[in-house]
Amino acid sequence: MTRILTPTGEHDVAARDGLWMSPADAATVTGWTLKPEGMCRDDLCVPLPESAVGTNEVDVAAFWQKLGGPVVSTDTRDVWALGAPADERNAALEGLAAPDFTLPDVDGTPRTLSSLRGKKVFLATWASW
Amino acid sequence: MWQQLYSDLKDKGFMVVAVAEESRGADHARPWIEQAKSDYWQLIDTEHRLEDLYNLVNVPQAIWIDEQGKIVRPPETAGSTDHFRSMDLKTRTMSPQAMAEREAARKAYMDAVRAWVTTGQHVLPEDAARAQLPKVTPEIASARAHFRLGVWLRAHGRAAEGDLHLADASRLHPDSWSMWRQAADLDEVGKASGPDFWKRVQALGERPYYPPPKL
Numbered sequence: 001m002t003r004i005l006t007p008t009g010e011h012d013v014a015a016r017d018g019l020w021m022s023p024a025d026a027a028t029v030t031g032w033t034l035k036p037e038g039m040c041r042d043d044l045c046v047p048l049p050e051s052a053v054g055t056n057e058v059d060v061a062a063f064w065q066k067l068g069g070p071v072v073s074t075d076t077r078d079v080w081a082l083g084a085p086a087d088e089r090n091a092a093l094e095g096l097a098a099p100d101f102t103l104p105d106v107d108g109t110p111r112t113l114s115s116l117r118g119k120k121v122f123l124a125t126w127a128s129w
Numbered sequence: 130m131w132q133q134l135y136s137d138l139k140d141k142g143f144m145v146v147a148v149a150e151e152s153r154g155a156d157h158a159r160p161w162i163e164q165a166k167s168d169y170w171q172l173i174d175t176e177h178r179l180e181d182l183y184n185l186v187n188v189p190q191a192i193w194i195d196e197q198g199k200i201v202r203p204p205e206t207a208g209s210t211d212h213f214r215s216m217d218l219k220t221r222t223m224s225p226q227a228m229a230e231r232e233a234a235r236k237a238y239m240d241a242v243r244a245w246v247t248t249g250q251h252v253l254p255e256d257a258a259r260a261q262l263p264k265v266t267p268e269i270a271s272a273r274a275h276f277r278l279g280v281w282l283r284a285h286g287r288a289a290e291g292d293l294h295l296a297d298a299s300r301l302h303p304d305s306w307s308m309w310r311q312a313a314d315l316d317e318v319g320k321a322s323g324p325d326f327w328k329r330v331q332a333l334g335e336r337p338y339y340p341p342p343k344l
Contacts, residue, residue, distance in 0.1 A: 005277050005278060005281055007178065007181060007273075007277075008178070010281075068267070069270065069274075070267070070270050070271035070273075070274040070275075071274070072271070072274045072275050072278055072294070072297075073278070074278070074282070074287075074290055075290070079278065079281065079282065080278075081274040081275070081277045081278040081281070082274065083181075083270050083271060083273050083274030083277065084181065084270060084273070085270060086264075086265040086266055086267050086269065086270040089181075089182070089184060089265040089270065090262075090264060090265050092182075093183070093184065093200075093203075093262050093265075094259055094262065096199050096200045096255060096258060096259065097198055097199060097200075098192065098194045098198050098199065098200050099182040099183065100198075101178060101179060101182060103148065103172040103173065103174050103178065103179070104155070104172065104173055105170060105171055105172055105173070106155045106158065106159055106162050106171055106173060107155075108155070111146075111170050111172055113146065113194075113198075114198060116144050116146070117196065117197070117198050118142065118196050119142045119143060119144045119196060120142060120143050120144070120193070120194070120195055120196060120245065120246055121143075121144050121145075121146055121193075121194040122131070122134075122143070122144070122145045122146070122191060122193060122194075122242060123146045123148070123179075123191060123192045123193075123194060124131065124145065124146070124147055124148070124189055124190070124191040124192075124207050125147075125148050125149075125150050125174075125179060125180070125185060125188040125189055125190050125191070125207075125307075126130065126147055126148070126149055126150070126161075126188050126189050127149060127150045127151055127188045127307070127310070127311070128149070128151060128153075128157060128158055128161055128314075129310050129311060129313070129314035129318075129321035129322070
């Protein structure tokens, strides 16, 4: 199995030669679905080169790079990280809608920023280091 | 750190969300959280996800978000100042003047938060807010992916491999103190404020470690 880390999740999938995997696994990992037009999410499709699509499989590393996202892995290629594309992050911030997130509190209870709608929120970081 | 502010303002539709950028996890952050005796949210961000989403580079940074979920002040230094750079490293002390200036700057920042909550002051017009957003570059995006992988490898007993990716992250995004200091802390608790940290701070020269907020 290959372990793939995305900005919000972790997935174990059967992949070969890097990140070639079934369209179903590709959809689980990326949130994008393989269609004849390319990889699609909502109304948007990103065309893929022929070299990135096989018989019932797709090269997720090639797709992710086409999106403009970083793809990094260990030397043994057993663990990968797919990072958010810079353009996607910039567009989200420039819209000025506070990017939503869910993080656990110190006892593990998940807390979601958007559940605080209706209040002014002072969102601040700290660290022990 | 924010409890007084929160106690004073919580009846005015105000909430504090404090996020620990802490790859060692909740139990490592717990003593500080318990000592703070806070009743606002104290969240644990082992992967520095918030830093990725909001393009943050250091702690403490804060973002002000209004009732509709809109960013009204982009990320900026939250009350800390560069006065620590004048510290005598042998005695770990600062001059009374530096201490007083630092306290005054902290108070001014807290007062600005109070003014925002009570009167709406300091809200930036949208164009100004956008203009203050630091841009995410492809190098920064790549650094985040290396950091994510490095933290994961560290947490799964693969420290040597993880450190290579954490080093890549700092090389690609040298302005991120959070990534560099977190990597140092994962190597050894205390290293994030050790001699290598001070060398890095000195190398800033005239550039700020904590850019002051433009209030």
